[in-house]
Amino acid sequence: xxxxxxxxxxxxxxxxxxxxxxxxxxxxxxxxxxxxxxxxxxxxxxxxxxxxxxxxxxxxxxxxxxxxxxxxxxxxxxxxxxxxxxxxxxxxxxxxxxxxxxxxxxxxxxxxxxxxxxxxxxxxxxxxxxxxxxxxxxxxxxxxxxxxxxxxxxxxxxxxxxxxxxxxxxxxxxxxxxxxxxxxxxxxxxxxxxxxxxxxxxxxxxxxxxxxxxxxxxxxxxxxxxxxxxxxxxxxxxxxxxxxxxxxxxxxxxxxxxxxxxxxxxxxxxxxxxxxxxxxxxxxxxxxxxxxxxxxxxxxxxxxxxxxxxxxxxxxxxxxxxxxxxxxxxxxxxxxxxxxxxxxxxxxxxxxxxxxxxxxxxxxxxxxxxxxxxxxxxxxxxxxxxxxxxxxxxxxxxxxxxxxxxxxxxxxxxxxxxxxxxxxxxxxxxxxxxxxxxxxxxxxxxxxxxxxxxxxxxxxxxxxxxxxxxxxxxxxxxxxxxxxxxxxxxxxxxxxxxxxxxxxxxxxx
Numbered sequence: 001x002x003x004x005x006x007x008x009x010x011x012x013x014x015x016x017x018x019x020x021x022x023x024x025x026x027x028x029x030x031x032x033x034x035x036x037x038x039x040x041x042x043x044x045x046x047x048x049x050x051x052x053x054x055x056x057x058x059x060x061x062x063x064x065x066x067x068x069x070x071x072x073x074x075x076x077x078x079x080x081x082x083x084x085x086x087x088x089x090x091x092x093x094x095x096x097x098x099x100x101x102x103x104x105x106x107x108x109x110x111x112x113x114x115x116x117x118x119x120x121x122x123x124x125x126x127x128x129x130x131x132x133x134x135x136x137x138x139x140x141x142x143x144x145x146x147x148x149x150x151x152x153x154x155x156x157x158x159x160x161x162x163x164x165x166x167x168x169x170x171x172x173x174x175x176x177x178x179x180x181x182x183x184x185x186x187x188x189x190x191x192x193x194x195x196x197x198x199x200x201x202x203x204x205x206x207x208x209x210x211x212x213x214x215x216x217x218x219x220x221x222x223x224x225x226x227x228x229x230x231x232x233x234x235x236x237x238x239x240x241x242x243x244x245x246x247x248x249x250x251x252x253x254x255x256x257x258x259x260x261x262x263x264x265x266x267x268x269x270x271x272x273x274x275x276x277x278x279x280x281x282x283x284x285x286x287x288x289x290x291x292x293x294x295x296x297x298x299x300x301x302x303x304x305x306x307x308x309x310x311x312x313x314x315x316x317x318x319x320x321x322x323x324x325x326x327x328x329x330x331x332x333x334x335x336x337x338x339x340x341x342x343x344x345x346x347x348x349x350x351x352x353x354x355x356x357x358x359x360x361x362x363x364x365x366x367x368x369x370x371x372x373x374x375x376x377x378x379x380x381x382x383x384x385x386x387x388x389x390x391x392x393x394x395x396x397x398x399x400x401x402x403x404x405x406x407x408x409x410x411x412x413x414x415x416x417x418x419x420x421x422x423x424x425x426x427x428x429x430x431x432x433x434x435x436x437x438x439x440x441x442x443x444x445x446x447x448x449x450x451x452x453x454x455x456x457x458x459x460x461x462x463x464x465x466x467x468x469x470x471x472x473x474x475x476x477x478x479x480x481x482x483x484x485x486x487x488x489x490x491x492x493x494x495x496x497x498x499x500x501x502x503x504x505x506x507x508x509x
Contacts, residue, residue, distance in 0.1 A: 005367050008035055011213030013188065013203065013226055015041030017052070017165050018335025018352045019219035020172035024065055025356050027179035029363070037180070038211060040203065042187045052165035052282075053081060053262040053275050053346035055438075056100050056158040061353050065175060073499040075171045076163035077278040080260045080491060082138040084345070086450060088266040091399050096450025097261070098345075101134035101157030102442045104477050107465065113445055114429055114462035117455060119470055128449045130478050133157060136485045138261045143495075144488040154480055160346070162262065162275045162282070184211065191230035199329045199368070200226060215364060218333040222340070227323055227333040235339075238321040241392050241412060243405075244270050244342050247316045248297050249284035253307035260491040264344060265304075266398070268292060269405035272301060273343065278501045280310055286342050291405040318342075320388075326380045327373045332359055339384055344394060347387050350438060354383045382436030389418040390439050390447075396422070397451035422453075429455040 010026060012019050023039045030037065062072055072078065083099035090096065104112030116128055129135040134157035137143060146157045177183060190204040202212035218226035227233050239245060254276065263274040270287030285301045298313050322339030326332060334355040341347050358379055362372040396414060400406040414422070421432045425448060431441050448454075465473075 005214070007214040007364050007367070009213045010035060010037045010215045010217065011203065011211055012037065012039040012217045012219055013041075014219035014221060014335075014337070015039060015169060015173070015183075016219060016221065016335070017169050017349065018221075018337075018355075019217075020169045020176060021061070021349075021352050022217050022219060022334055022356055022359070023176040023181045024172040024179070025061070026359070027176050027181050028065055029360050031179070033365075036182070037176075038182045038184060038213070039176070040184045040186060040188060040205070040211060043185050052168070052349065053084075053162050053273070053343070054160040055346055055350045056160045057350050057353055058160055059158075065172075067175070070499045072171065073161070073163075073495075074501050076161075076167040077280075077501045078161040078163035078499075079258055079276050079278055079495060080143050081160040081162050081262060081346075082134045082143070082157070082260045083446075084262045084264055085138070085259075086264050086266070086394075089264070089271075089394065089398055089400075090451045092402065096446070097129050097132075097135045097138060098443060098446040098450070099129075099132050099134040099138065099157065100159060101132050102153075103128055103445065104131040104474075105153040107470075107473055108461075110459065110461045114459035115465070115470060116474070117429055118458045118462045119474055120454070121458060122467060122471075124471065124474065126474065126478065128445070131474070131481065133481050133484050134159075136481055137488055138259070140485055140488075141257055141259060141491055142485060142488040143260045143491040144484075152480075154477065154484065159260075162277055164277055164279075184209075188225060191226055193230055197329070198231075200230060200331050214330060215368075216331045217359070218331055218337045219335050221336040222318070224323070224333065224337040226331050227326075227328065227337055231328050231331055233328050233333075234324045235319070236321045236324055237319055238388060239319060241388065241415065242320040242342065242395070243288045243290065243408065243412075244286050244320070245318060246289055246294065246297070247284055247286045247318065247342070248294070248301055248313045249282070249316065250301060250305070250313045251280045251282055251310045252305045253310060254278065254280050255306045258490075258492040258495065262346060266400070267300060268403045270297075271344065272304065274306075278495060281305075281307060286344070288405060291403070291408070322381070322384045325377050326355060326358075327362075327376045329373075330364075330368050332376075334359075338380070341384075341387055341391060344391050345387070345439070347391075347438065351383070351387070354438075355380065379436060382434070383438060385415070385417065386434060386436045387438050389415060389421070390443070392418055393422070393444070393447055394451075397447060397453050399452065426453065426455060428457040428459055430459075 085097050087095040107115050133154050186205040188203050192202045194201045200216045202210045265272050269291035272285040275282035285297050287297045318340045326338040335352045358376045362376045395409040
């Protein structure tokens with residue numbers, strides 16, 4: 001069978017964000033292990049990467065590689081991201097914020113949300129977001145590094161970035177090449193599969209070369225050159241839960257106010273994004289063709305830009321869902337080759353990271369092992385399903401029924417895992433926690449509360465504090481947060497002072 005031979009060579013097919021994240025991470029992971037890493041990419045395929053928004057996990061990835069944060073920001077024209085503002089989602093004209101942070105601080109050992117919910121029942125008018133420093137900084141267009149004051153739970157928040165994905169791929173490419181990864185720029189003409197074992201043995205290139213390998217990583221995007229076209233692994237189509245199937249992206253000139261957050265604005269048949277970079281703003285619309293034409297979507301997008309467009313609109317068609325197996329035999333798919341979730345919660349790079357960490361955990365040093373492959377696939381499925389549920393929640397919890405699209409969303413039959421989670425929360429604010437959750441309880445709280453979904457009853461443990469003491473505690477927390485916001489400077493000033501992009505980085509992209 002040849003299944004038990006040790007891995008001596010890894011071939012990554014496709015560059016882009018997924019390919020170079022895999023190459024740089026594996027070069028660090030396999031350092032000193034005498035395993036060759038080759039990445040093959042063709043010059044004519046650009047990355048889908050538009051302006052890319054991320055989750056805080058990207059900082060862990062950069063830290064693992066030993067990247068300097070300031071240098072990374074300058075090279076990728078990055079800005080800071082404290083969270084996402086959702087506009088017109090709960091209802092037309094209303095907005096709420098999803099921060100990378102918690103709310104308030106536990107009182108008497110009981111989670112803050114339960115106290116706030118009790119106060120709400122008692123007539124307290126303040127919003128949950130008033131108890132989050134990150135939310136208040138973002139809404140004031142300010143940025144400060146977290147944990148400025150020791151032992152202050154309110155100062156504990158996280159942040160991510162908005163950056164130019166193509167520039168990030170170039171940045172990681174130079175890292176990987178310095179670490180010994182060989183890059184071949186060639187068009188792949190054929191993927192060669194051994195008839196007996198079903199494993200990939202090699203790939204043939206346009207210049208006549210054949211590149212053989214022991215482990216292949218498919219980072220070829222929607223094409224799925226290896227996992228789909230050569231190995232014929234099927235795809236779970238999730239459009240019955242998430243009906244959007246198209247996106248149109250267009251960058252425009254940078255606007256005056258550099259927001260430290262992503263904006264997601266609900267539209268008649270989907271939503272549009274706004275991602276501020278230092279040198280330009282990324283924009284796009286995600287929509288469902290059954291309810292809006294490409295022309296309508298493009299017109300609506302171009303009409304809403306807050307700067308001059310810098311390129312022609314790029315149309316991307318997709319099918320939300322995932323590959324039935326991300327890992328089959330000696331091939332692992334990462335990024336768009338393994339599945340696609342609309343970018344509503346900026347999960348695509350985090351999903352690349354999940355895929356890479358599954359490869360690290362089950363790297364076949366002693367040969368391909370079916371038991372470990374099965375576990376990697378199980379973990380990947382869970383990670384996809386949890387993110388899927390979180391994104392469905394946004395469409396499900398809204399009050400909107402003003403267009404046929406939003407009416408359709410109200411009728412969607414939910415996955416059991418999500419149904420249970422919503423029903424449990426609506427009773428008295430408890431959370432079902434499953435394996436593989438990318439989003440913590442605070443994220444779910446942001447969406448539930450932002451959409452005005454509240455528990456029917458209070459948590460009994462929160463009833464013990466006298467009403468006056470409770471309202472006084474809440475007022476103190478709000479005051480502390482307002483003071484914290486007062487100390488912080490603007491997001492743009494922070495970048496100008498500490499990490500302004502190099503002029504050549506702005507020109508290159």
